[in-house]
Amino acid sequence: MSILPFDHPFLSGLLGDEEIGSLFAAEADIGMMVLFERALAEFQAKAGVIPADAGMAIDRQLADFVADVDDLRAGTARDGVVVPSLVKQLRQAVGDPHASYVHFGATSQDVIDTSLALRLTTAAALLEQRLKQVIEVLAKIEARDGQIETMAHTRMQAAIPVPASRKIASWRNPLVRHRERLAEVVDGIRVLSFGGAAGTFEKLGEKGPVVSALLAKHFGLSQAIPPPHSERDGLTVFASWLSLVTGSLGKTGQDIALMAQNEIGEVKLATGGGSSAMPHKVNPVGAETLVSLARFNATLVAGMHQSLVHENERSGAAWTLEWMLLPQMVIATAASLRTAESLLGSVSFVARA
Incomplete structure (x- = not known):
């Protein structure tokens, strides 16, 4: 049972909307975040920020990624955001020697x-x-x-x-x-939101705007510098x-x-x-x-x-x-x-x- 009327067992019949609501489900959010991490690795590899084989390995290993949602929940309670726990899971899925390149500069x-x-x-x-x-x-x-x-x-x-x-x-x-x-x-x-810790591409330097432009074009978003x-x-x-x-x-x-x-x-x-x-x-x-x-x-x-x-x-x-x-x-x-x-x-x- 939900405390919100939008996904409540019967109040949702009056106030809910499954089509739009699905966009805010955890599965949709996680799916998009993983797509971002895969694309980030791909375009960082193309720009020479990370090794080419790392970009390919990250994309391949994360194609069928399934998150441990209980772990994400615990991590969010601790960190205030889901990403640290998600990145940890993604790096475990990729494994050595390329795990450290997941989420690089983001x-x-x-x-x-x-x-x-x-x-x-x-x-x-x-x-x-x-x-x-x-x-x-x-x-x-x-x-x-x-x-x-x-x-x-x-x-x-x-x-x-x-x-x-x-x-x-x-x-x-x-x-x-x-x-x-x-x-x-x-x-x-x-x-697009991409710029690193304070939006300055501190780990990517002059290649930051290049990667940002590639990501924006890939996702059909506008580029903003700083994000x-x-x-x-x-x-x-x-x-x-x-x-x-x-x-x-x-x-x-x-x-x-x-x-x-x-x-x-x-x-x-x-x-x-x-x-x-x-x-x-x-x-x-x-x-x-x-x-x-x-x-x-x-x-x-x-x-x-x-x-x-x-x-x-x-x-x-x-x-x-x-x-x-x-x-x-x-x-x-x-x-x-x-x-x-x-x-x-x-x-x-x-x-x-």
Whole structure:
């Protein structure tokens, strides 16, 4: 049983997202970190930083590497990061005489942050596709119901009649803007982290930027010199974007819940949630979920802004806070987009009598 709703045995049915959640599973993280170490050895060998046979041996021996997760857990509790224990296991797998070349010139943050960048880039692409689908569903609703007259409400009071297209535009337009700005947002997270202990290539010297460029090209990431070890604005901008998306979807959910009230009846839900005590009810569960996820991300984004405060070249406290917050925000956004598409597929506007 999990204390988190996203992978909880039954709450995950409402709030979880297996597709996006899998990107934050231990197996995915370890897999990406091992890929980084293999690629690092390969390109260091090409640049003449380590012997060519060491690069080949590391790649070959780590191709089928399986981590001892219990050991990683114990090591993380001790060291605050997983990489020292992981590197120890990798070196044992490679064996002599090449073990010492594993992780050469890198630091824990290089490995962890590059793994995160790769997985977040994949997540962003999936979110963009879902965002596109929600926008398309809203366009279909507008084409079908846009001319139906509804009542505008300002400050929760009836104002003047407006076409449904006015309501729908307030749901769709922010999503269009979020989608348009996503490419720029992703540029801030699709960044290679590689520079050694303090980001200065102290063990690689003039060959450091060469290896960095090769790694960046290999992984499809941008090269940053020095690496953004303590510069977390890109990740925080992404977190803010996530909260904007869920916030906009939360506004849609709030509107739908209000309009679907029996005494209002401006929209009809083809499907909804049941009640254990009142079987006649069709509860707007999807709409309520959008509101909850919006408020959830709005609370966490403040924490991501706290994680900007790194002491000097690296902060264990700020970095750990980031691990606690950002994956939840990504999964919440994925769940919100999935829920929105399903909810909107059941929504139809009702002509006023």
